[in-house]
Amino acid sequence: MKNRGIMIAIQHEDVDIGRLINDAKRAGTGAVVVFDGVVRDDDIREMELEAYEEVARRELEKIAEDATRLHDLFHVDIVHRIGRLSVGENILIIVVSAGHRPEAYAGSRYIIEEIKKGVPVWKKELRREGDRWVPGEHPHGSGKSK
Amino acid sequence: MTVKVRFFARFRELLGTDILAEPESGTVFASLVKDIAKKNREGYDAIFDGNGNFREFVILMLNGKRLEASDAVTLTVTDGDEIAVFPPVAGG
Numbered sequence: 001m002k003n004r005g006i007m008i009a010i011q012h013e014d015v016d017i018g019r020l021i022n023d024a025k026r027a028g029t030g031a032v033v034v035f036d037g038v039v040r041d042d043d044i045r046e047m048e049l050e051a052y053e054e055v056a057r058r059e060l061e062k063i064a065e066d067a068t069r070l071h072d073l074f075h076v077d078i079v080h081r082i083g084r085l086s087v088g089e090n091i092l093i094i095v096v097s098a099g100h101r102p103e104a105y106a107g108s109r110y111i112i113e114e115i116k117k118g119v120p121v122w123k124k125e126l127r128r129e130g131d132r133w134v135p136g137e138h139p140h141g142s143g144k145s146k
Numbered sequence: 147m148t149v150k151v152r153f154f155a156r157f158r159e160l161l162g163t164d165i166l167a168e169p170e171s172g173t174v175f176a177s178l179v180k181d182i183a184k185k186n187r188e189g190y191d192a193i194f195d196g197n198g199n200f201r202e203f204v205i206l207m208l209n210g211k212r213l214e215a216s217d218a219v220t221l222t223v224t225d226g227d228e229i230a231v232f233p234p235v236a237g238g
Contacts, residue, residue, distance in 0.1 A: 037238055051237070052154055052230060055210045080237060092238050112238055120205075120230075121237025122155035133156050136234030141203040142215040 005075045006064045010053050012083040014090055024075040024097040031104035035112055037092040039085050044125045049082045049091065052120035056080070063114045071107035073098050078111065080121060091123075147171065147225030151182055153189075154232035160189030175208065175218040176200065179231055193231060205232050 004026075009015075017034060024032050039047045064076040077095040085091060094111050098104040115121075116137050123134040151165040152158075161183060169178050180198065183190040195201050200215040207213060207230035213221070223229065 049237075050155055050158075052152070052207075052232065055207065055230070056237070058210070115238045118235060119237050120154065120232060120235050122233070123236050124155070133233070134236040136236040138234065141234065142200060142206040142213060142218070 004068060004073070006061065006068065007077045007079075008057055008060045008064060009079045010051050010057055010060075010082060011079065012081065014081070015079050015093055017090075017093055017095070020077045020079075020093065020095045024077060024095050026074040026097060028099050029074055029097045030099050031101040032095065032097045033101075033104040033108040035092070035094040035108050036090055037112075039087050039089050039091060041087045042125065044087065044127050046087075046126045047085050047091070048124040048126060049080075049085065050122045050124070051080065051082050053082075056119050056121055059119045060115070063111055063119070066114070067096070067107045067110045071096075071098065071103045071110060073103065073107045076107070076111070078115075080115075080119075082121070084126075147223075149178065149223045149225070150228045151179065152228065152230045154230065156233055157189065157192060157231055160186050160192060169223060172222055175206070175213070175221045175223055175229065176215075178223055179206075179218075179229065192233075203234050205234065206230070207232075 021032050060078050074097045079093045096104050096107045125132045149167045151167055153161045153163045183193050193204055206218050209228050
């Protein structure tokens, strides 16, 4: 039985991705996939990230557990940064390990797509010509009142 | 009783957050949000449409769990509840 693990963090600080990769390796690991979402240079000065932390952490844990079960992952790290970030800085780091690359790639992709769907985190672009909240990719809400 | 109301992102900028409301017994979720939102016209208009209904993209939570807008107009809040109201998420 492999020692499966999940680490979730919502934090201001950056992380040492190399250390996460090393720590993700378990007996039987054949692939580690890293997703690193960074602040893109879309003519912005900085980006401000905000989270409903208690709920976001719980939802990230659920996504990591589901990904582990569905894609037979050995280890999952999800680190979502909040606060003010500059162009090129890491926003979201996902590190997964698995026995083989298909599971590792699929598990990583599953996690990022699920995060985009509903985890309560918001981004604001700080621009010279005025700030702008980034619209979500899944703009569904709680629906209309009766 | 005391109910904590949390707004996030643009709604937070317009209305503030971590508001400790003291509604009367029997107050409905939607009414409580509406009363608080009325203090800022832009904030109210961001959350409610011209008929006073939650805009379709608005996300509601009660104690960390999603709530349908159709339920928010009938569900009464209770002491210690935490309400959250926010726009579509954009993490990752």
